[in-house]
Amino acid sequence: MAYALSISETPEIFPRSFMLQQKIGGKATSFITPELILLAEAILEQFMPPLQDQVKTRLKSISKLARERKENIRDEVWYHAHEVRGVAANAGFVNLGRIADLICKYLDNAPSDFKPDANLLTTVAVAALFTMQNENKDSAIGEELVRDCEIAIAIQLASERRV
């Protein structure tokens, strides 16, 4: 059953609904206790080391795909970079996320049969890996690497006449 809302000029105000409280049988705070939050934090912690391994694997795949010069790799490379961007955001790796975003931007609007520049992608992938490993130690290095990657990608886009 659809509850379509017709859009009219007259504003309608629907009162607050405590339907979810009724469904769970009380306030959410009585179920989501500090102990439950600690459990949730522990679950989240379990994901962190595997996430970093995933990032490493994906960054290596990006440079490997670019070096192999196979056909139709654009989508695969973009997807790896997109995943790294998402993982970085969740893991709090700001600079890693920005570099992954730059790879995505380099490939955005490129056709599926586009062959990305192997040198550029390998260099940027290494910079991303280095940034992740140093993210918590020295953010200045990471920020500098992000700026360098931005310049490198801007130059590459210009040389490919894709600006």
Next chain:
Amino acid sequence: MAGLGSIHVLVVDDNAHMRSIVVAILRGIGIGTVKEACDGADAFEVMRAGVPDVVICDLNMDPIDGLDFSKMVRTAADSPFPFVPIIMMTGHTERSKVEAVRDAGVNEFLAKPISARTLMDRIIAVIDRPRPFIKTASYVGPCRRRTNPKDFAGPWRRKTDDPEAEKAKLAANKTEKAET
């Protein structure tokens, strides 16, 4: 079945890792049904199969992003449930993005990196602190005013507002306060 086990949550994210983290946390705390979708279109299909109680959605998705998905849920003629609470996750915390998310009819905003505590806080917010639902020509979603200050004296922004009545109410409140 009462408690968190009776809740149905839909997690929408095109990033498989991110999705798996959120799903693991939700299942870990005992949410009864946790479904997944990889983008807005997929989510719409999943919603048609069974309306969730809460939707947790990522902003950056392809081809239908979180903003378009939220607008679809709120306004599409074939929306399974326009009132469903939506929690939007994103790494973009610029003011313009936050405002765009708010104006798309999203209930709660969850900045990445997410922590279990912030995720739980947003779930608590949509369950324990629901807001009136507003439908106007330009906006459909939860009321964007989170506070209702007693000394608010306009400007009046809804066509149905009656400034004179509101001013009289305000004056009465002030008098009552002064007397007490």
